Amino acid sequence: MKKLISIFLFIFSGFLLAQSADQKKILEDSKTFMSLFEKKDYEGMMDLTHPAIFEKIDRKILTDTFNKMFEGNDEFKMELLSSNNDVFNVSDIFTAQDNTKYAFSTYPMKMKMIFLKEKFDEEKKKMMVGLMEAQGMNAKFINDTTLEMSKLSMILALNDKTTGNIWKYLNYDEANPLYISIVPVEVMKKAKEYYANLLIKQKENAN
Numbered sequence: 001m002k003k004l005i006s007i008f009l010f011i012f013s014g015f016l017l018a019q020s021a022d023q024k025k026i027l028e029d030s031k032t033f034m035s036l037f038e039k040k041d042y043e044g045m046m047d048l049t050h051p052a053i054f055e056k057i058d059r060k061i062l063t064d065t066f067n068k069m070f071e072g073n074d075e076f077k078m079e080l081l082s083s084n085n086d087v088f089n090v091s092d093i094f095t096a097q098d099n100t101k102y103a104f105s106t107y108p109m110k111m112k113m114i115f116l117k118e119k120f121d122e123e124k125k126k127m128m129v130g131l132m133e134a135q136g137m138n139a140k141f142i143n144d145t146t147l148e149m150s151k152l153s154m155i156l157a158l159n160d161k162t163t164g165n166i167w168k169y170l171n172y173d174e175a176n177p178l179y180i181s182i183v184p185v186e187v188m189k190k191a192k193e194y195y196a197n198l199l200i201k202q203k204e205n206a207n
Contacts, residue, residue: 023090023103025167026157030088030105033155033169038080042066050158050168052182075117081110090157091194096186101159104172104194109153112146119144152202154195156183 029048036044042063046054053062070078091104120128125141132139137149154172159165172191173179180188 022093022101022159022167026103026105027088027090029157029167029169030090030107030155034107040067040070048169050163050170050182052162053170053178056178056181076113076115079112079114081112094187094190096184098184099160100184100187102187102190103157104191105155105157105169106195106198107153107155108150110148110150112142112148115145115147152198154191154198156187156191158183158187 033045033048036042036048045066046059046063070080088105088107091106093101093103095101120141121144128147129139129141132147132149137151139147139149142148156170156172157167158170159167170179170182172195174188174192183191
């Protein structure tokens with residue numbers, strides 16, 4: 001009996017180590033991803049992105065989209081505020097029926113939207129804040145031209161044949177047709193449940 005218990009503990013401990021190695025990799029990649037985002041290294045971000053997305057949209061077009069959004073235009077510019085690497089959390093590792101491994105990495109994201117040609121009065125501020133809150137953001141104006149936004153964001157980590165059995169990533173956005181077309185239904189359901197539970201806990205802790 002003692003021998004059987006020892007064998008079980010050895011196998012189980014090995015399983016835990018394997019899980020921890022995957023979680024550690026996802027955590028490191030998540031921090032790297034956000035660091036690249038802050039540095040506006042969009043090519044580096046694309047290297048970590050799940051390759052299936054480039055079958056739907058050209059990589060250069062996606063990179064240019066980030067550039068246009070965060071480099072600014074005549075109307076506004078966006079600024080990503082520095083993230084705290086200590087607040088990233090990685091879920092357990094799950095395995096889908098098709099043997100896709102997946103997990104979720106969550107972190108608080110904060111950014112500023114600076115309007116270059118317009119000042120907002122109280123009525124316009126209220127309208128803009130409402131629009132952002134409808135997108136799941138917490139939002140507030142810090143002056144007449146700058147809107148600060150934050151939300152609990154989630155990255156979906158996937159490890160499957162199309163990634164060469166290494167971890168690649170997608171931003172969780174169930175309203176995005178690209179996300180829906182790439183992510184397996186089983187994984188989408190789990191992601192939705194996991195994210196909803198996080199939001200509930202976040203609201204409970206805030207009360």
